[in-house]
Amino acid sequence: MKDIGERKKPVKSKRKKQYELHTWVGFHLAFIMSLVLFTGTVATLSNEIDWMINDDMRVTPGTEMVSWGAMEKAVREHSPDGNIASIYTMGPGYFAYRASVFDEFNKLTYVHVNQWTGEITGETHPLTVQRFFRDLHRYLFMPNYLGLPVVGSLSFILLISLYTGLKTTRNWRTVMMRVRRDRGVRIMVGDLHKAAGIWGSWFFIVMAVTGLWYLTEFGYAVAGERMEAERPDVTEQRTARRGMVLQDRPLQEVVTVAKKALPELQITGVQYPLRSNQVFTVLGVRDNPLLRDRANRVFIDPIDLSVIKAQPEENISTVAYLNEMADPLHFGTFGGLTTKIIWFIFGISMTGLSITGIWLTWRRLKSKAVTKAQFATLPILLLSLLFFSQWMDRYREADLPDVEKKFVQKRTASGLQVSLAIGQDPRAEAGPARLVLQTEGRPNLRAVSLCNREDCQETKLPVQGRSMSIPVDLPDSSFSTGDIITAKLSYNNDQEEQVEWRWR
Incomplete structure (x- = not known):
């Protein structure tokens, strides 16, 4: 028989449980989540930041571009002993084209060429703002097999935060338009937090879905599969029949062949063969701005200019097609600078949601002590710091003996x-x-x-x-x-x- 004085534990409502889950994931996983959200936001406009920092990336648009062959010639004359890995457009006409050039020690340098005049504008070290924030956002400077699943798994946290936040917020129409500035700082920040969450719910979904797609892509890689359409190489038999030194054909001839294979292709980049079995890969865009340049490619034998494979976007598999949409949607590149700015604004909003959520929870708990769960995420940040040194090694000069x-x-x-x-x-x-x-x-x-x-x-x-x-x-x-x-x-x-x- 129960004691008369025994009290029953209050039964928590479903809404109360959802609210506690919302505050738990937002508060206890705050360090890692805020870092990923902030770095992804900066990565959205990182190319534009590099453009403002580096003079050699800036050109004045002209009326007609020089040929791809003229750009290749300029890069070859500038780096006669270098190995050109690729030449790409970097964006609108005020961005110079970029050639990735490896020196004899396999160290990378970006050589920029003015596509309107054919002149070299200068060199840029490959450790750019874009590279720093993209890599930190993508895998926290860790090896892929560690960093990618950690960052990708945060997509589940985004979905949980969105679902529980929407389910525990009543009167959406009122909340999304209300910021009470006369009720104290906590009420005002709380109103901003709720309004931003509702207005940015579509953005949460885009980030979470594309993040889960990246996680799935990682799973494919672990299983030895690729979501990307197949990249053919020169066959071993054909490579074996050739001489000791391979004389590649000029880039202008390669581009001409690619245009014949895919007449509608607007060429945005060319990847050079570096190994003996590799091919020229010509990339570009057609009618769908939501697809990466990689969706439309022509693979060309560098010696005899035969088309090994022409890959229009309509011929790739459904999985590969969706895979080429992930980056433009995740970083907002499909609409040029306009969509990038929109993505940046909503990215700042998402980062602000994470920070204000932490502050609101601290105020409610009346404690600023670091929780056990927050301590549990610190090893991830420490690992990121530890691997940062190894990540930097690829950008250092060749380590040669003094003598x-x-x-x-x-x-x-x-x-x-x-x-x-x-x-x-x-x-x-x-x-x-x-x-x-x-x-x-x-x-x-x-x-x-x-x-x-x-x-x-x-x-x-x-x-x-x-x-x-x-x-x-x-x-x-x-x-x-x-x-x-x-x-x-x-x-x-x-x-x-x-x-x-x-x-x-």
Whole structure:
């Protein structure tokens, strides 16, 4: 028999439970959510911010653009030893076109070219505002397999916040138009919080749905599948039939072939082949502004200009089609600067909702202590800080020894110029080695081996451009006078060449 004095626990209403869930997810996951919302908001206009910062990105629009071939020529003359990875438009006519150029150490530089005059306007370091905020927003500087699922999972939190917020708000029409400024700061902030939430509910849905799509795309990648339409390469058989050095055709010829394959294509960018089996990829837009440039592509053999595949948007799968809509919807790029500004304003509003939600909950709880759940999210932020240093490594200069022993440059029968440099440390006779390969075309190489006294170390090539520096670990770092160091070059057509140097 129950005690007469025993009190029954009050039963919480459904609305009360939804309100508590709303405040819990908004308050306890506030640190990570505010960071992702803010960085995504800045990323929306990050290209425009870079445009204001970097003089070389700004041009005065003219009446007629120069040819793609003229832009390629300008970039080649500016960076004669560089490997062009791509040339792209960056937006409206007042943005210069951007060429991504790798140096011999595989370090990236942006070379900007005026599409109206064909002149080089300057260079920009690849660590731009756009790159910083996009990467921080996308995966918090962590490796993809860690950061992408963390950020993508926040889409569930957005949906929960939206659903519980709308379900616990009564009289929408009144709330969305009401800001009471005469009832104290807490009431005014609360009114702003509710009104912004209702007005921005459509934006919440767009961000949550596209975020979940990115999470699904990550799941596809984990399963070894791709949502993107297939990217064909030159077949191994065709690559093997070619010589030791690949002479790519001029860009203007490539663009002409692409226009014949897809006459309606408005070309916005070209991706160059860097490895021996890669192709020219010409991208552009047609009639649907909601699709990324990647939806319409032409893949062209760089040697004989044969069209390997023409990919109009109507020929890709439904999944690939939807996948190409994700970025334009997520960042608001489909309508140019107008939609970007709209996305930016609503992004600021979403960030403000997160911050005001924290403040309102603190005021209600009358406590400013960090909660256990908030502490639980701190490791994610600490991991982001930890991986930031590794993320920065890709933008640092090549890490070379202070002193290198350089050997004379040799020229092979195929026309490849090969140099050897071995780092020297005062405490040891020799350190890390690197081979520098230069040619007028692209070496059709499969692998490089560096040998000292019959002991060889093979290195697979990461990038095969016209100029590259390949780090190689020598099997034996101690040398004696007269030792022969041999570089063995293995080509895809089963030919081999070798170059020898004598240690003195």
